[in-house]
Amino acid sequence: MLINLRPPKFDPESTFLADLQAAYDGLTIEFHGIGRTSDGLPRFPEHDDMARREINRAIARCAAAVSAAVKREKRWLVLRTLQRAKDHGLDITPTVVQNTARRFLGRGLDQKAVATLFATPGRTAANHSPVRAADLVQFERELVGRMQVLLFEMDLEKSKASHLWATSVERKNVLADWSRQRLAQLRGRMPK
Numbered sequence: 001m002l003i004n005l006r007p008p009k010f011d012p013e014s015t016f017l018a019d020l021q022a023a024y025d026g027l028t029i030e031f032h033g034i035g036r037t038s039d040g041l042p043r044f045p046e047h048d049d050m051a052r053r054e055i056n057r058a059i060a061r062c063a064a065a066v067s068a069a070v071k072r073e074k075r076w077l078v079l080r081t082l083q084r085a086k087d088h089g090l091d092i093t094p095t096v097v098q099n100t101a102r103r104f105l106g107r108g109l110d111q112k113a114v115a116t117l118f119a120t121p122g123r124t125a126a127n128h129s130p131v132r133a134a135d136l137v138q139f140e141r142e143l144v145g146r147m148q149v150l151l152f153e154m155d156l157e158k159s160k161a162s163h164l165w166a167t168s169v170e171r172k173n174v175l176a177d178w179s180r181q182r183l184a185q186l187r188g189r190m191p192k
Contacts, residue, residue, distance in 0.1 A: 011080065019069035020157060023062050024165045030058035031174045035181055044181035051178075070154055071105075077150050078104050079117070081143050086118065090139065091129045094118050100140070104147060 034054045035044040045051040078101055086092040097118050098108045120127075165171060 011076070014073060014076065016069050016073045016154065017157065019072070020066060020161050023065035023069065024161055026065065027058055027062040027165065028168070028170050028174070030061065031055070031171065034058065035174060035178045042177075042181050042184075044178050044185070046185055066158060070158075073150065073154060074105060074147065075101070075109065077146060078143065079109075081139075081146060083117065085139050090135070091131045092118055093120075093129045093131070096129065096131060096136070100136070100143075103140070104143065 034051065035042065037043050045054065079097075082092050082097055082100060094111070094114045097114045098111075101107065101109045
């Protein structure tokens with residue numbers, strides 16, 4: 001494990017910190033793989049543009065993993081908040097869920113999953129929900145506040161993880177190994 005993150009005020013079921021940890025652990029492994037084969041033999045690219053390309057790919061994969069973790073956490077917050085509203089008696093239908101998701105996440109959710117969580121067995125289109133947009137105003141106000149807190153907490157954790165990775169011993173060791181290999185390449189011999 002590369003870094004040890006302090007648990008923030010995330011839901012106990014949240015996987016955000018574990019996903020963030022996995023993204024940076026993966027980046028360390030990929031960085032190590034740029035300069036070493038799976039057998040541990042040196043293989044740092046001879047050309048700077050090749051090395052830069054591999055480094056940029058590794059960083060992009062880490063960023064994509066972090067971005068996916070953020071999206072999952074936001075989706076989880078919306079679903080959790082809607083479920084709490086339903087548990088407190090608000091008639092939350094799959095349509096309400098999809099509309100709320102589109103407003104807060106920019107897209108809908110998997111229809112099967114939404115139906116499993118929020119559909120009422122035996123309910124038909126003739127049984128309209130009494131919930132109207134005005135009924136959801138207070139609920140959405142609460143969700144906006146929760147989303148802002150969540151985004152702030154995630155930004156803090158992402159910054160901390162990035163800083164911890166940038167100053168980690170593992171990263172410094174990988175960069176030192178690359179430097180030794182590059183120096184050996186310039187001198188015309190392979191490092192150990």
